[in-house]
Amino acid sequence: MAIQRVLRFLLALWLAKASAEAASSVAKPGCQDTCANITIPYPFGVGLECAADDTFLVTCNTSFNPPRAFVPSINLELLDVSLSQGTIRVNNPVIAADCPGWYNDPNVNLTGSPFTFSDTYNRFTAMGCNNLAVINWGGAPVGGCMSFCQNATETRNGGCYGINCCQTTIPRYLKFVNTTFTSIYDSGNREACKYGFMVEQEWFTNLTSPYTASTMLRVPAVLGWRTNGMCKSLGMSGSTSANSSVCGANAFCSNGTLCYCTSGYDGNPYLADGCQDIDECADLTQNRCEKICVNTPGSYRCSCPSGYTSLGHLCYKDNGNRSARMAIIGTTASIGTLLLLVGMWWLYRIMKKRKKSLLKEKFFKRNGGLLLQQQLSSGEEGNVEKTKVFTSKELDKATDHYNEDRILGQGGQGTVYKGMLTDGRIVAIKKSKIENEGKLEQFINEVVILSQINHRNVVKLHGCCLETEVPMLVYEFIPNGTLFEYIQDEHVELLLTWEMRLRIAAEIAGALSYLHSAASVPIYHRDIKSTNILLDEKYRAKVADFGTSRSISVDQTHLTTRVMGTFGYLDPEYFQSNQLTEKSDVYSFGVVLVELLTGQRPISATRSEEARSLATHFLLAMAENRVFNIIDARVAKDGGKEEIMGAANLARRCLNLDGRRRPTMKEVAMELERLRMSNEKPTIQQDYEEVEYIAAQPSERWDATVTSTQSSVNHSASFSIDIHPLLYQ
Structure with a gap:
């Protein structure tokens, strides 16, 4: 051995x-x-x-x-060559001015050679009192520094910080240095010796005193060269x-x-x-072999003598024990298998994350994300900023993974959950039902419309989420349900007084007036009904559900579109002509006002066939001067007769079959405010002319569940009697 x-x-x-x-x-x-x-x-x-x-x-x-x-x-003395750094060190001349007996070598000119002054290793240094030293290259200044005067500085200060000595960096690829000297100011030291030179910074900082360099004819400098x-x-x-x-x-x-x-x-x-x-085996510090090292071109390998088992760079003595060898092999295999499984699990996580990301991107596009971005980008910038795009993770956490206990209500357009955002805000999250492209357009339309609205009596949209399987909207939370529930006495703990009903009507009218005439772009709601009017914690009205709404340019008087709305609230003129105007919302509001006056449903099978529609039933009662026979008992008890008649006549005008004779929502809002503030008769001229009432023929009777097609106009009319609350506690 x-x-x-x-x-x-x-x-x-x-x-x-x-x-x-x-x-x-x-x-x-x-x-x-x-x-x-x-x-x-x-x-x-x-x-x-x-x-x-x-x-x-x-x-x-x-x-x-x-x-x-x-x-x-380059006519310079060579001090060192570095292949790894691509540099050489040379002796560079020190240039002086106003120094008697000093001889300056010619300026260094590296033009025509592969060499340049290294901006990494060199600093241009100037010494002397009252000295402005300037580097000139090609006749133009490219740098320089100033050194000021101070007596006995050399003995007190070993650095080069601008007092009798200064330094500066140089530009890249500098090949020619022509140093000029100028006195900074006129003083007794004007003729004092001034120096300037390019010097290797590491060498200069290692000097015991930097002023030693001013006594030398040449100092080391570094030149770079490249292929x-x-x-x-x-x-x-x-x-x-x-x-x-x-x-x-x-x-x-x-x-x-x-x-x-x-x-x-x-x-x-x-x-x-x-x-x-390199023979790694000749240097024990360059190999890890325990026993035998075998050099190979560019590397090495380890091996073990006879009677040993190799495991990486280690050797284990066999001692004739096969089981020990198998244990080593088994351990190695187990570790390899474990590493393989960990690698496969890690790869699976990455693929799963990638698949989830692609799925979110697919949902975003399918749910109209690109269309929504296009719609919002064409709107007012100030309003667009208010609409936030939430992530699916945020809404999943806000609804406790869409817990059934968080469901506020379900309707034809989707399910609404109560949620809490990370900032503590309580919100209502609407998980929309998107069954076809038409409903997708309604969803996008609702986001765009609500992003343009900022009114205290319109439900506020906080944002939306498009990266889930179905799109979701995030609204402010409205705790007290819909107006429909309170009119029908479903909440027996609170009965709406006449004063509350009149205030709610005025708030709805004010919101619609804002949409029609005060918004940046006129907006027609197109589906005003009591189930779309929400009541907040102070029982103030909030207009909601803008899925079928439309905005028009200010110079348009109407919009020709497919008839959409809810049976019992739909403007007959709009149904016949397919032309949507602001007066279509006025008619629907008139039905809501009659609901507040009578406490009756917009469609009821308990009334006679000709009066099944509440609007028709009300107009017949007005025409026969028996309106107080159908007025809600609570309204008759709380309200004054003149106020009730004022509201009834206003509703009658809103329900006029001729849209041109209906008041605007601005006029309606003003009249309701006057009714609230005074017991005097309404100041708007009342139209007591006979309202034409045409009973629907059996062949023309509307059905709440049918989709009809007019023969004269090639458009379909879609109706809904969905009265499920959107937001309630």
Whole structure:
């Protein structure tokens, strides 16, 4: 065993020596690779036949003792060469002014050579009192610094911070430095000695005193050099063929500027065979083998002698025990299997996350996200900013994963959940039912319409979520349900007084007046009904459900569209002509006002066939002067007769079959406010003319569940009697 160790040591020693000799061959074969103690690696060379071209030529002047190396192309003394950094160190002249007996060398000119002053390693330094030193390049100033005067500074301050000494960085690729000196101000020190020079910053900061440099004729500076065209040529030579490279075997070009030996090799990467294999086995610090190290080109491998089992770089003694070997193999296999499973699980998580992301993107597009962005971007910028796009994760957390206990109500357009956002706000989250493209357009339309509205009597839209399977809207939470419930006595703990009913009617009218005439773009609701009027914690009216609403330009008087609305509230004129106007909302509001007056349903099978519609029933009672026979008992008890008749006549005008004779919502709102504030007769001129009533013929009777098609107009009319509350507690 001892003999083996000695043989290994001797072999390693021989290999290390051979490797060192190979690595020391940094110059071309047969060329001088040193000058005194300076190594001259290729592409530099002593003699033209040893250099890449004349710009890399180095001369070794033996008239000095010891000899000195010079670079004739730039006429500077060479101090060091670094292949890895692509730099050389040279002795750079110090330029002085106003110094008797001082001789300045010519300014350094690197033009026509591959060298530039390194902006990383050098600093331009100026010394002297009252000194403004300026770097000139091509006749223009490119930098400089000022040093001011202070007596005895040299003895008190060892730094270079602007007092008798200053420094500055230099621009990249600087090749020519012409230093000029100027006195900063006129003083007794005007003629004092001034110095300027380019210096290697690391060398300068290591001086015991920086002012030592002012006594030197030359100081070290660093010049950078690079290859040309992705390592296609050296120096100032022209580019060679596209497939050639100045990098030798087992070398690569880094960042298109310098050559380096690949891992496991060392030497001069610019020589054809300059990168030699490193024998990791000869240096115990470069391998991890426990027993036997076998060198391979660019790497090494570990092995074990007979009687040992290899596990990576370790060796385990067999001792003739097969079970121990199998245990090692089993452990290794188990660890490998575990790593494989972990890798597969990690990959599964990534794929699942990616699939979820793609699914969200698919839902966003399918739910009209692009259409919504287009619609909102064409609206008012100030309103668009108010509409937030929530993530599915936020709404899932807000509704406790859509817990059934959070359901507020369900209707034809979707399910509404009560939720709480992370900022503490209580909201109503509407999970829409999107069965076809038409309903998708309604959903997008509702977002766009509500994003343009800011009114205290219109339900506020906080935002929407489009990355779920069905789109969702996030509204402010309205706790007290719908107006329909209170009119029908479904909430027996609170009975609506006449004063409350009149106030609610005025608030609804005010909101509709705002939509028609005060909003930036006129908006027709198109589905005003008592189930779409919500009551907040103070029982104030909130107009909701804008899925079928439409906005029109200010110069339009009507909009021709497919008839949509709820039977019992639908404007007959709109039904006949397909022309939606602001007076269509006035008619629907008239029905709601009659509901508040009578407490009856808009459609009732208990009334006679001709009076099944509440509007028709009310108009007949008005025409026969028996309106107080159908007025709600609570209204008759709480309200004054003149106020009730004023409201009844206003409702009668709203229900006029001729839309042109109906008042505007602005006039309706003003009249209701007057009724609230005074017991006097309404100031708007009442229209007591006989209202034409035409009983519907059996063949023309409307059905609450049918979708009819008019023969004269090729449009379908869709009706809904969905009276489920949208938001209630």
